[in-house]
Amino acid sequence: MEDKGCSREEVLSFLAGLRAEDLHHDHILSSMCTIPHPxxxxxxxxxxxxxxxxxxxxxxxxxxxxxxxxxxxxxxxxxxxxxxxxxxxxxxxxxxxxxxxxxxxxxxxxxxxxxxxxxxxxxxxxxxxxxxxxxxxxxxxxxxxxxxxxxxxxxxxxxxxxxxxxxxxxxxxxxxxxxxxxxxxxxxxxxxxxxxxxxxxxxxxxxxxxxxxxxxxxxxxxxxxxxxxxxxxxxxxxxxxxxxxxxxxxxxxxxxxxxxxxxxxxxxxxxxxxxxxxKHLGREGFRALVAGCMENTRRLVAGMEACGYCRVVDPIMNVAAFTGGDAPAGWTVSHTRAGHLRFVIMPHVTRDVIECFLADVAAMQA
Ligand SMILES: Cc1ncc(COP(=O)(O)O)c(C=O)c1O
CATH class of the missing domain: 3.40.640.10 (Type I PLP-dependent aspartate aminotransferase-like (Major domain))
Known part of the structure; x- marks a missing residue:
């Protein structure tokens, strides 16, 4: 700790710089946390x-x-x-x-x-x-x-x-x-x-x-x-x-x-x-949220299979795993202990994000 403190602006700007080094949610495909609700x-x-x-x-x-x-x-x-x-x-x-x-x-x-x-x-x-x-x-x-x-x-x-x-x-x-x-x-x-x-x-x-x-x-x-x-x-x-x-x-x-x-x-x-x-979303809101994640999970599975990856399980939740290959650069995915490519389709992984990712997968294979 320094003897003399910095101005609020200086502190905020310093921290904003470090925060900017974090990965962006729209390229994180394997986290079990997401952007909190406003x-x-x-x-x-x-x-x-x-x-x-x-x-x-x-x-x-x-x-x-x-x-x-x-x-x-x-x-x-x-x-x-x-x-x-x-x-x-x-x-x-x-x-x-x-x-x-x-x-x-x-x-x-x-x-x-x-x-x-x-x-x-x-x-x-x-x-x-x-x-x-x-x-x-x-x-x-x-x-x-x-x-x-x-x-x-x-x-x-x-x-x-x-x-x-x-x-x-x-x-x-x-x-x-x-x-x-x-x-x-x-x-x-x-x-x-x-x-x-x-x-x-x-x-x-x-x-x-x-x-x-x-x-x-x-x-x-x-x-x-x-x-x-x-x-x-x-x-x-x-x-x-x-x-x-x-x-x-x-x-x-x-x-x-x-x-x-x-x-x-x-x-x-x-x-x-x-x-x-x-209180704000109620069961109805969560049902819609989960339905959206499941729809996006199914889209990811279909898109990956079209690119030659094989699903390891039929997803029953918004988690998908594949054999065969890696993910394109710039995307954060993870691997299971058995070495399968693992995705968690959280609410921040929108349909647009998935289409963008699948386009990169297709380009990687072209
Ligand atoms: C099934 C399960 N249990 C426990 C945990 C640990 O949770 P936390 O990281 O919040 O401590 C996780 C984290 O992903 C999990 O998936």
């Missing part, structure tokens, strides 16, 4: 000074968090679900597994059993909590092989996880089958719907993946992905709100006596922004 940005600023970590100081903002959690619970078929807003899917997955560990203290060498598709946040979780991570191979269509999963659980299994909207292929595990395994083994069942939670409910004929499935104990669901919220905004939902109590620590000098969240200070700005988007 109402989220406006509300974010309105709530920028709030801290949900000390709720007694911000009763209004705390009510907004309650409203957000209630809306997300409704979306997941359990309006009375407990929950709080996290920094994203990583924290939600970590906290869910922390809870699972607390609930099964008798597990001497605790393990969790997760699909091969599991996000790397589970690796971090196991590292932090000292857990063995058992990885279940893929069965059909890049979803978890539930027969193998049933064979891999044992009395030391504290949790099984299913992914509803896998990071790499956008697939949805057989959540009812995973929940049955958890019930049989008497362990916790966590559904990672960090990405899919804002997509699957708005698809035509969505599969069961949420609290409508008996035995699902917790769900990760991120407004900062397909919920168009400002970053960072995730959420962890629990079927039984009381269970959060197992994470409580005493907080003697705050306006509340106990805290179960991972972070102490927590932003209210992104939470209020996320709620604003939900």
């Amino acid at each position: 109402i989220a940005v406006a509300v974010h600023e309105m709530f920028s000074a709030t801290n949900l970590g000390d709720p007694g100081l911000y009763p209004g903002t705390t009510k907004v968090e309650d409203l957000l959690i209630h809306s997300l619970g409704e979306l997941m078929h359990l309006p009375d679900a407990g929950g709080y807003s996290t920094s994203g899917g990583t924290e939600s997955n970590l906290q869910a597994i922390r809870i699972a560990k607390k609930l099964k203290p008798e597990a001497k060498k605790p393990n969790i059993v997760v699909p091969a598709s599991a996000h790397f946040s589970f690796d971090k979780t196991c590292d932090m909590l000292g857990l063995e991570m058992r990885i279940v191979p893929y069965g059909t269509n890049y979803t978890v092989d539930t027969e193998k999963m049933a064979e891999m659980v044992d009395k030391n299994t504290i949790a099984v996880a299913a992914v509803a909207g896998t990071t790499e292929y956008g697939m949805i595990d057989d959540v009812p089958a995973v929940a049955r395994i958890a019930e049989e083994q008497d362990c916790f069942c966590h559904v990672d719907a960090a990405f899919g939670g804002f997509v699957i409910p708005f698809l035509e004929n969505p599969p069961l993946f949420d609290f409508a499935v008996p035995g699902v104990d917790s769900i990760s669901l991120d407004p900062h992905k397909m919920g168009l919220a400002t970053i960072p905004c995730g959420s962890l939902l629990l079927r039984d709100p009381e269970v959060f109590g197992c994470l409580n620590v005493d907080t003697p000098y705050l306006t509340v006596k106990k805290q179960c969240t991972l972070a102490g200070t927590r932003p209210g700005a992104d939470v209020a922004g996320a709620y604003a988007v939900i």
Whole structure:
């Protein structure tokens, strides 16, 4: 830090220069985040000074968090679900597994059993909590092989996880089958719907993946992905709100006596922004948003196949993967662990962007 500060103009101009170095959204084809909705940005600023970590100081903002959690619970078929807003899917997955560990203290060498598709946040979780991570191979269509999963659980299994909207292929595990395994083994069942939670409910004929499935104990669901919220905004939902109590620590000098969240200070700005988007768009708005992303995904698949790429799966969400070749220069795509070219067709990946990209693919091959 320098001794003397700079003018506002100087600071803003310096930062604008660095911001200009960032890639433009219209060439980012593999991110699970997108441009936040303008109402989220406006509300974010309105709530920028709030801290949900000390709720007694911000009763209004705390009510907004309650409203957000209630809306997300409704979306997941359990309006009375407990929950709080996290920094994203990583924290939600970590906290869910922390809870699972607390609930099964008798597990001497605790393990969790997760699909091969599991996000790397589970690796971090196991590292932090000292857990063995058992990885279940893929069965059909890049979803978890539930027969193998049933064979891999044992009395030391504290949790099984299913992914509803896998990071790499956008697939949805057989959540009812995973929940049955958890019930049989008497362990916790966590559904990672960090990405899919804002997509699957708005698809035509969505599969069961949420609290409508008996035995699902917790769900990760991120407004900062397909919920168009400002970053960072995730959420962890629990079927039984009381269970959060197992994470409580005493907080003697705050306006509340106990805290179960991972972070102490927590932003209210992104939470209020996320709620604003939900209130503003409603189910109708999200249905239209998801329908648009799906239409664009289908266009991308058709265009890529016309250029000789092969789809790896039939997309059921707005994620597509292909074998064969690379993407043209200037476009950001990613690769799955198996080396497939991976796209996430977020709302910023419009039809025009896709046509432009496909034209570059065709030119690259000419
Ligand atoms: C299925 C899934 N779970 C968890 C995460 C981690 O979310 P975050 O990066 O918000 O911590 C991601 C990120 O893409 C994800 O796709």
